[in-house]
Amino acid sequence: MNTLTERQKLILALIIRDYIETAQPIGSRYLVENYNLNVSSATVRNDMLALSETGYLRQPHTSAGRIPTEDGYRFFVRQLMGHTELPSTTKRTIVHQFYQAGMDIDRWMRLAASVLAHQSQAASLVTAPRSERSVFKHLELISTRGRQVLMVLVLSGGEVNQQMLTLAEPISQERLSIVAQSFNDLLLGLDSESIAALSVKFDALEQDIITLILDDLRHTSDMLTGEIYHDGLAHVLTEPEFETADIARNALRVFEERQLLEDLLTRTVLSNDLSGVQVLIGGEGNWEELRDFSIVLARYGAPGLATGTLGVLGPIRMPYGRTISTVRFVASLLSDLVEDILLE
Amino acid sequence: MNTLTERQKLILALIIRDYIETAQPIGSRYLVENYNLNVSSATVRNDMLALSETGYLRQPHTSAGRIPTEDGYRFFVRQLMGHTELPSTTKRTIVHQFYQAGMDIDRWMRLAASVLAHQSQAASLVTAPRSERSVFKHLELISTRGRQVLMVLVLSGGEVNQQMLTLAEPISQERLSIVAQSFNDLLLGLDSESIAALSVKFDALEQDIITLILDDLRHTSDMLTGEIYHDGLAHVLTEPEFETADIARNALRVFEERQLLEDLLTRTVLSNDLSGVQVLIGGEGNWEELRDFSIVLARYGAPGLATGTLGVLGPIRMPYGRTISTVRFVASLLSDLVEDILLE
């Protein structure tokens, strides 16, 4: 009953594609004149009516053309769109840029954000790769000044955390090094649970350090830490749907609400590990703040070792084909780079 | 000849203050009705004419009220405004927030950005403190995987840089530690020049490491590295002068052009070390990109040891009094915190 004829699917696809480009409601006459549908506008109108009844199209007002609903976009992305690839010249350009950036992760992240923003003409988000399951690798204690000690903790995957620590009384660098060395021997390769389960007697200092280590190990595994790179915020303002200052402001707020971003980047992406690109249209009921936006997300990295997330945020009327293929390509490129750096 | 009477200064100040609040051109009648100037509107009109001739006021069109010119704002900020302080309850609240944030520099930075943005209702910028003159403190070499080695370099002031290093052939952690230790003995307390001047023979590995260390030392002293924290971008869109999408887009672009920000944060602030707050109105001829914005900047930290920069970007029609006092206060607060952490 609710199933669409082939022609209806075609019309839906055409309307969505055109609407994405023009941001104008699409009318029946326009369609028959621009594509050889071999039917009259009246027939198209009938199909459009049907598509409105299934909830894929709507009219901004009586006697305007049709525009897609959120459901329409979802149906389009999942069933109609098909697979698109970035042009291979574009791919080569991107690869070249990363090649030129050397081995600097910070620059990779910025470049990824820039490429995503530029290719999709929307705002982009990238987080650096971090270990999936953090394991102790190396500890350094370095006295900086007075009773302040800098604790540098290296986790598996080359992640480095640093923290300041104030001692009850000054301790020489020499003694600190000995303490660090004993921890290095004791804890190498252990994760937070194993460390917590250790039944060794510690003195006060050692106990403090252990607590910090545990904190770090746990934090890094379930929280997003470090900079969230972004680029292309300005693109957001060029879209006509963001002319209303209110909506545009919401978009910016999303980018500065760390909590929300963390939720988004961790929660969504965990559901669907490395298999592909996720598309979130209009918040999908779960994120009120994203009601007016669509997000295309992917995870990248070396599964089990270190992964990061990247994505693009734009209007619901987003060029999904291009955006998805860009996100997919950059994610796979970064995955290769990260694997290279990890596996030598 | 070009000097203003007291009444003209008063009128200029009143117009600027009111215009900052209302964003509406101010007329002569409005002024006499709202402030007891004890003169008629015609007199005020004469003074306004004089102020227009000196270039401090202008009319958006014939027969509208007056609005300040950029020069008007500059004169106001430098000569008319006087010193303002944040209310002491506000100060206490801010201090309390920092107190609750613990000793975490990352959180300080975010909090500073948030406080600045919130208090001034504009967009804020903060960079973490970094050493003025970098001195070698400690080196660690940690083998991660295969021929990849993580090099952790600690500089004076507790700054930590990390870098990946690919060896020609695998080397055991044990031997790496020995190499690191010898560097630690040799280089402690030296800056880049002293290290470059060393006349010790190094093998290939050691030479590579020295080069990286020098790079790091030099980079950290003349470049801005690391995250630039920001907050309150959304505020930018609430100002009526940013209704034009074009101008608002420029504002966002400023925040994503790292190069520009670095220029701004380093160049401007070096001219005037820690003495006070700098106000840049409408780009002051030097920054085309900032034509439509004003920036209030200050440097904070422990002079000679480690300093950072913070500031606020908003429309030229900015509440300078409040913004300047906020920037000044947060800068001095952060300075105290940084000194505490450095000097124990």
Added chain:
DNA sequence: TTTAGCACTCTCGTATCGAGAGTGCTAAAA
């Protein structure tokens, strides 16, 4: 099932108009 034809609806750009606000100037008053 498709099509032609037609009446109907709604938006959008343009033109017009009057109210309101503010100025600049002149001539008188202080």
Added chain:
DNA sequence: TTTTAGCACTCTCGATACGAGAGTGCTAAA
């Protein structure tokens, strides 16, 4: 010399009206 009252003039802004244009839904015929 400075201040003031008065007045003509200019410009913006909101409201209103109106017609062109686009697109629809429906009916009846192919």
